[in-house]
Amino acid sequence: MQNAIYYYKKYTCLCGLLLFLQAFNCANKRPRLVPQPAPVPPPAPEFIKTKNSHPLTIKAYQKVSCNEYTQKKSLEPLPKKSYKKIYNFDFEDAIQKLREAADAKRGIRWTLTGDTLLRNAAQASATLYVAEDYVIQILNIFRAAKKICALYGKSGSLFEKLATKCMNQYTSLDYAEETEDFWINKVKSTNSVVVMKLQLILFPEEDSDAINQKLRLAENYVGFDDTHYNITTTFTLGEQQFALEDKKWLKLTEKQQSEFKNRKSKKWYLRLDPFEQKLIDTYLNKFLDGAHYIPTQIRYIPGCRNAYQKRILSYDQMGRTTVLGHYYHSGALASFVPDKDISEQIARNNWLQVSEHTNNISVISLNNNVNIPVFGEKHIVEQTQRIVGDNTFMYVPINAFGTFTTPMFKEQIHQLLQETSEVYRDIYPDLCAGLAKTNPLPLENNIFQAKIEEIADAKDKNYFNKIRALKEAAENSNVKNKRIHNFDQITGNYYADIGANYIACTTVLNQRKDKAGASILFSCKSGKDRTGFMSYLVDGEIIRMTHPALDADQGTKLYKALACASHQQFLSSLNGGMPGRFGMKPVRLNETARSVQAYKQLFPRTASSTVIPF
Numbered sequence: 001m002q003n004a005i006y007y008y009k010k011y012t013c014l015c016g017l018l019l020f021l022q023a024f025n026c027a028n029k030r031p032r033l034v035p036q037p038a039p040v041p042p043p044a045p046e047f048i049k050t051k052n053s054h055p056l057t058i059k060a061y062q063k064v065s066c067n068e069y070t071q072k073k074s075l076e077p078l079p080k081k082s083y084k085k086i087y088n089f090d091f092e093d094a095i096q097k098l099r100e101a102a103d104a105k106r107g108i109r110w111t112l113t114g115d116t117l118l119r120n121a122a123q124a125s126a127t128l129y130v131a132e133d134y135v136i137q138i139l140n141i142f143r144a145a146k147k148i149c150a151l152y153g154k155s156g157s158l159f160e161k162l163a164t165k166c167m168n169q170y171t172s173l174d175y176a177e178e179t180e181d182f183w184i185n186k187v188k189s190t191n192s193v194v195v196m197k198l199q200l201i202l203f204p205e206e207d208s209d210a211i212n213q214k215l216r217l218a219e220n221y222v223g224f225d226d227t228h229y230n231i232t233t234t235f236t237l238g239e240q241q242f243a244l245e246d247k248k249w250l251k252l253t254e255k256q257q258s259e260f261k262n263r264k265s266k267k268w269y270l271r272l273d274p275f276e277q278k279l280i281d282t283y284l285n286k287f288l289d290g291a292h293y294i295p296t297q298i299r300y301i302p303g304c305r306n307a308y309q310k311r312i313l314s315y316d317q318m319g320r321t322t323v324l325g326h327y328y329h330s331g332a333l334a335s336f337v338p339d340k341d342i343s344e345q346i347a348r349n350n351w352l353q354v355s356e357h358t359n360n361i362s363v364i365s366l367n368n369n370v371n372i373p374v375f376g377e378k379h380i381v382e383q384t385q386r387i388v389g390d391n392t393f394m395y396v397p398i399n400a401f402g403t404f405t406t407p408m409f410k411e412q413i414h415q416l417l418q419e420t421s422e423v424y425r426d427i428y429p430d431l432c433a434g435l436a437k438t439n440p441l442p443l444e445n446n447i448f449q450a451k452i453e454e455i456a457d458a459k460d461k462n463y464f465n466k467i468r469a470l471k472e473a474a475e476n477s478n479v480k481n482k483r484i485h486n487f488d489q490i491t492g493n494y495y496a497d498i499g500a501n502y503i504a505c506t507t508v509l510n511q512r513k514d515k516a517g518a519s520i521l522f523s524c525k526s527g528k529d530r531t532g533f534m535s536y537l538v539d540g541e542i543i544r545m546t547h548p549a550l551d552a553d554q555g556t557k558l559y560k561a562l563a564c565a566s567h568q569q570f571l572s573s574l575n576g577g578m579p580g581r582f583g584m585k586p587v588r589l590n591e592t593a594r595s596v597q598a599y600k601q602l603f604p605r606t607a608s609s610t611v612i613p614f
Helices: 002-029 059-063 091-105 132-151 157-172 180-201 208-225 254-261 274-282 284-288 340-357 377-388 410-424 429-435 442-453 458-475 478-488 494-512 530-546 552-565 567-572 596-602
Strands: 109-113 116-120 230-237 240-248 308-315 321-331 361-365 393-395 519-524
Touching: 091 109, 091 132, 091 157, 091 208, 132 157, 132 180, 132 208, 132 274, 157 180, 180 208, 208 274, 230 552, 230 567, 240 567, 254 284, 254 340, 274 284, 308 530, 321 494, 321 530, 340 377, 361 377, 361 494, 377 393, 410 429, 410 458, 410 494, 429 442, 429 458, 442 458, 458 494, 458 530, 478 494, 494 519, 494 530, 519 530, 530 552, 530 567, 530 596, 552 596, 567 596
Parallel strands: 116 230, 321 519, 361 393, 361 519
Antiparallel strands: 109 116, 230 240, 240 308, 308 321
């Protein structure tokens, strides 16, 4: 019995031990829980540059508002490659396609043939912000940095890689859907990164602000690598189609070409920083070929900047074209070189450049004759007046700084009144007799207005109403005109109205003459903001004057249509202006010429990044 109990206890212990060992063995065989890394997202599709592939084939570009445009684009995904293998990023092609995509989001379709661009704005929308404008600014920063490296014999492949990475993010991560503030900050942060990279690679002894200035300057020069367009924008109002056409103007004269070819012995060149000398040497042929606009921010060299010849057109139902008017616009003719002798010589040669293309022209300066040295505008006004002569010079300040200065337009308006009398004397003898009277009595003014109301031809009635307003401005004292501009029309822009009416009447009258009179060239410092705004006003006045069927309501629609067509805003963002800076910087409000919506469209935030602080 005792043996049985002994073996039972021994068996029980042995079974317990076996169960323990089995449990221990199972525990060891159980897989251990090890922290796992976060899942790695698939690599973003790369921006592979060939002439037949472009980011427009990817998701972000499929969201443009113009369906007809997107239907033509391939929806196939791009092959996945590492951007590190790409060393030849095609900046020109990428920027061109981004411009096209930006317009497509605004409802504007392109037809591009060589250097001729047709923008069809018949379905243009009131879209204010598109991300592509800012992506263009970023790519142009990378392009400028690459060019700076090339100037000093260094590889710029780093900036090509960064440009490719930027396009990958833009196209594959829905960056196009980000807010405008996101992109404004993205431009600033990108600029800071590029400045620091340049400091490490090329300029370790220079401070960041100096490098940033080099980068801004190079930004303006690298636009010479692009095709510079002749641009026509068509738009429709009711059943009537109109077009705004801006074409290249003002090739360098032989004397100016000689200045560039022999630059290394010329004072204007020798006084430049060696960095800018390198840029001029690099792009010498672009200055000479006559196919490129001189960018407006390049201000210490010979030649007129940002210069266009403009025509306003209408089409009949058969597609035949009628020229409604034409004029010229540009950056200031004056030179910004600090040396007075060099500056004067460059400015006079610029005026000869204009005169070589049209020898009968009046010049309107939209700058401010106020002595604020940092702006340098008093110098622009005075030098322009000197080189063109008093008889052909007008001063029409349309921004706040020129508010209390005295405009110069009376003599030219009286000349326009005389030319009007010569053309219309046989048709409206009483009216033309009234034009000759200086400071008529109020009763005579009332009779003059009554005679205008009797005109049966609606186009002529529109014309003489504008002439009457100009006549009053010319007969007012300078004090009265200042009072009207600064107090009576505090929310308007009386001087801008005078300038727009004068230009519109002059160009419409020239279309009627057997032998055209003087053409008009107007300019501001850059030829971009105030000049763009004046073009907008003038184009509207010409169309309304020549198409009297546009009543007051349609007139408002006209200015909205002009703003949505964004012709002037687009010019500002091209290579004569500044790439990606779509629109104009604000000009004093003119409530009679546009709606609040048009105001926003003319002066969007994209235009304000002329200077990118470090």
